[in-house]
Amino acid sequence: MAKTTSTRRNPVRRAGESAYGLLLVGKNVAMASVALLLLAAGVWTSWGTAQHSMLTKGRERGTVTITRCGSDTCTGPFVPADAAGTDRPKVSIDKSVTHKTGERLLVAVKPGTNEVVRTGWGGALYAWVPFGGALLLAALVVAGGLRMRRTAWAIGLLGLALLGASFATL
Incomplete structure (x- = not known):
């Protein structure tokens, strides 16, 4: 029977390995x-958007007809969808959700303001654009910092x- 000997690591080496871990x-x-x-x-x-x-239930909804566009926003008159709403001669909407003057969009009014946001699929997806950008940035961190490449690909593709x-919807 052969005698097995176990070698113990140096305490300094063990401490170094623990610190690295x-x-x-x-x-x-x-x-x-x-x-x-x-x-x-x-x-x-x-x-925020x-x-x-x-969540348009309980909010004032209607249509806006784009009459004028500036550098960041477009404006136009707001016509409410139901009789309980009030006509507004001028509301503003972000320019990136509209394509041209004369376009009619379904919108909801932000409470207490004359700003409107687009509703429907186009408006909902546009509202989540900052989250899409955050997913792309987080994918880089997950791939580079955590070395989880498959997870990073999934996050980035989402x-x-x-x-x-x-x-596509705007």
């Missing part, structure tokens, strides 16, 4: 936190699909 865990925690922060910021930014575009669908 702790640094790796810390890096992964930091990268995951950055990715989650990006996604949370995307949702937070998108929700998405709530008015998607962001790209969201941006593409928004572009």
Whole structure:
């Protein structure tokens, strides 16, 4: 019977390996936190418009006919969809959701303002564009920082699909 001998590692080497492992865990925690922060910021930014575009029950809804466009916004008269609403001679909408003057859009009024947001699929997808961008950025962090390439591809493709669908519906 052969006698087996076990060699013990030097305590300094064990401490160095533990410290390196702790640094790796810390890096992964930091990268995951950055990715989650990006996604949370995307949702937070998108929700400011998405709530008015998607949750239209109880909000004043109607149509706006684009009469004039400036550098950032377009304006036109608002006609409410029901009799309880009020006609507004001039409301503003983001220029990127409309294509030309004379266009009629289904919109909802942001409470307490003369700003309107587009409703329907086009408006809802446009509202989530910041989240789509955040998905693309988070995919880079997940791929580069966490080395999770398949997950990063999935996140990136979801962001790209969201941006593409928004572009296609507007």
